[in-house]
Amino acid sequence: MSVESKGSPRQRNIKLQLEYDGTAYKGWQIQPDQRTIQGELEKSLSRLLNEPIRTVAAGRTDAGVHARGQVANFPTSSSISLGRIYSGLNSLLPRDISVGQVEEVPSEFHARFDATLRSYEYRISFTPSALENRFVWWIRCELDIAAIQHASCILVGCHDFTSFCVGAEERDSRICHISRCDWETAERGLSFHIEGNRFLRSMVRGIVGTLVQVGRQKRAPQDISRILEFRDRQRAGPNAPPQGLFLMNVEYKGTSGE
Numbered sequence: 001m002s003v004e005s006k007g008s009p010r011q012r013n014i015k016l017q018l019e020y021d022g023t024a025y026k027g028w029q030i031q032p033d034q035r036t037i038q039g040e041l042e043k044s045l046s047r048l049l050n051e052p053i054r055t056v057a058a059g060r061t062d063a064g065v066h067a068r069g070q071v072a073n074f075p076t077s078s079s080i081s082l083g084r085i086y087s088g089l090n091s092l093l094p095r096d097i098s099v100g101q102v103e104e105v106p107s108e109f110h111a112r113f114d115a116t117l118r119s120y121e122y123r124i125s126f127t128p129s130a131l132e133n134r135f136v137w138w139i140r141c142e143l144d145i146a147a148i149q150h151a152s153c154i155l156v157g158c159h160d161f162t163s164f165c166v167g168a169e170e171r172d173s174r175i176c177h178i179s180r181c182d183w184e185t186a187e188r189g190l191s192f193h194i195e196g197n198r199f200l201r202s203m204v205r206g207i208v209g210t211l212v213q214v215g216r217q218k219r220a221p222q223d224i225s226r227i228l229e230f231r232d233r234q235r236a237g238p239n240a241p242p243q244g245l246f247l248m249n250v251e252y253k254g255t256s257g258e
Helices: 037-049 081-094 145-154 205-216 223-230
Strands: 012-020 068-074 097-105 115-127 155-160 175-185 189-196 245-252
Touching: 012 037, 012 081, 037 068, 037 081, 068 097, 081 097, 081 223, 145 175, 145 205, 145 223, 189 205, 205 223, 205 245
Parallel strands: 068 245
Antiparallel strands: 012 068, 012 097, 115 189, 115 245, 155 175, 175 189
């Protein structure tokens, strides 16, 4: 059994599962003079644990994007119990951010780099709704479902997604492995599901915006292959608006992430 030096508290690594309505926020990542999910979370954690806290997230969601299964972690020397972290955070956080799970994990765990699968859902509605307008993209005309399903299948597998990401500042590899990419009918519209090992900035919204053009018969399904080959953002369609997008789940080796 290891013995820690007297007066030196044990450092713990805490993992959180988060849910949030991103409408009022400028995304996950802290930005100067902007309200962000990370900013609100770290402010509440620092107050609760009485020490400066810095968090890492599995996915840095854009402004206006929501999450049902975001994962974050942070180191702390506080001995406060997991139950008190759970209840304290849910008391301190704004009502549009909540914590679903709190657990202690090995010191080497990293919410972003250890993730093996990320799942997103994008929701489209064909009818207006005063209650759901913050969580769907309202499209006035129905889409050619067969065409967008065909186009979506082309995206499954390992591809360079340069044509669908925003910003030349993406320094990492733009190769992503997509294991699921399909659509389901919903009560008022459609739900798009995509799963992969990693995603580039605004990649899902770029894909949805382009697939909607296919559904409107402004592009052929086969155009998706050529768009991937060009590796040029100008070749793809515009980004779908942020409010329809949800980070649903993050998985790690040996766990389901749920």
